[in-house]
Amino acid sequence: xxxxxxxxxxxxxxxxxxxxxxxxxxxxxxxxxxxxxxxxxxxxxxxxxxxxxxxxxxxxxxxxxxxxxxxxxxxxxxxxxxxxxxxxxxxxxxxxxxxxxxxxxxxxxxxxx
Amino acid sequence: xxxxxxxxxxxxxxxxxxxxxxxxxxxxxxxxxxxxxxxxxxxxxxxxxxxxxxxxxxxxxxxxxxxxxxxxxxxxxxxxxxxxxxxxxxxxxxxxxxxxxxxxxxxxxxxxxx
Numbered sequence: 488x489x490x491x492x493x494x495x496x497x498x499x500x501x502x503x504x505x506x507x508x509x510x511x512x513x514x515x516x517x518x519x520x521x522x523x524x525x526x527x528x529x530x531x532x533x534x535x536x537x538x539x540x541x542x543x544x545x546x547x548x549x550x551x552x553x554x555x556x557x558x559x560x561x562x563x564x565x566x567x568x569x570x571x572x573x574x575x576x577x578x579x580x581x582x583x584x585x586x587x588x589x590x591x592x593x594x595x596x597x598x599x600x
Numbered sequence: 601x602x603x604x605x606x607x608x609x610x611x612x613x614x615x616x617x618x619x620x621x622x623x624x625x626x627x628x629x630x631x632x633x634x635x636x637x638x639x640x641x642x643x644x645x646x647x648x649x650x651x652x653x654x655x656x657x658x659x660x661x662x663x664x665x666x667x668x669x670x671x672x673x674x675x676x677x678x679x680x681x682x683x684x685x686x687x688x689x690x691x692x693x694x695x696x697x698x699x700x701x702x703x704x705x706x707x708x709x710x711x712x713x714x
Contacts (some may be wrong), residue, residue: 518700530644530689530704543694543701578643585693585700586651588634593643 489513493579493592500569500599508564508595510579516590519562520580521554523547524594530578536562569599602627604692606705613680614713621675621708623690628668631693631700635664635675638687638707647688648675680712 492511500506512519521533534544534554541554551567562581566573579592603626613619623633631652636644648657650666650673657664663676673690687707694701 520702522702529706530691530702532701532703535701580644582700585632588632588646588649589691589702590646591636591644596641 489590491579491581491590491592493577493595495595496593497596498598500597502571502599503568506566506569506597508566508577508579508597510562510564510592511560512562512579512581513583513590514560516581516583518542518582518584519556520582520589521564522578522580522591523575524578525575533564566597569597571599573597574599602630602692602694602703604690604703604705606688606690606708608708609706610709610711612711612713615680615682617680617712618676618678619680619710621677621688621690621710623673623675623705625671625673625692625703627692628671630668633664633666633673633693634691634702635662635673636689636691638689640687644689677710680710682712682714685710685712 494509519536522530524530532545534548535542553565555563576594576596578594580589582589605624607622634649635647648664650657661678666673687709689707691702691704
């Protein structure tokens with residue numbers, strides 16, 4: 488069964504450093520997403536990406552966040568200057584559309600120290 | 601703004617019991633509803649997708665229903681097994697045109713006791 492692949496599985500970074508989280512969505516999917524889950528809290532929407540541009544973003548997705556699809560397979564989330572409160576599990580997801588359901592990756596646990 | 605609530609927050613049952621997990625949402629214009637399973641420290645595994653025109657979906661021992669008018673969905677698990685122990689999340693798809701954003705509940709943590 489096709490999978491969404493995320494790397495790395497765990498990343499530790501110092502406050503103020505830039506991090507890039509990487510994802511390879513399912514190849515025939517059209518919509519790509521980043522969600523995050525702070526420990527013990529709900530999974531929260533960050534951003535959606537369709538047709539090579541951001542289609543929706545949440546209030547969390549401020550200027551320190553950016554997304555990119557640099558080639559036909561990778562989808563990245565960049566956090567420019569990490570803060571302690573950015574520590575969370577970040578999930579990439581993709582879907583072929585409303586009739587097909589979401590597929591999530593296994594997540595990247597980001598720890599900012 | 602869509603809000604999703606799941607009750608109960610935690611549930612412990614003996615093996616073999618049938619059980620129901622509840623999910624409620626505030627915006628009845630929800631597009632789809634999807635149930636996920638999350639094991640500790642792991643990703644989200646899709647269990648069932650109920651499309652906007654459907655009322656229920658079944659997969660093996662799982663059955664999910666959707667009543668948009670009352671803002672409720674239920675996940676029924678038959679003959680529970682210890683391997684079913686996990687957190688179950690429901691998520692509503694966005695109600696705006698072309699919006700597929702998911703809004704999650706906080707989940708129900710299920711423990712099935714052998």
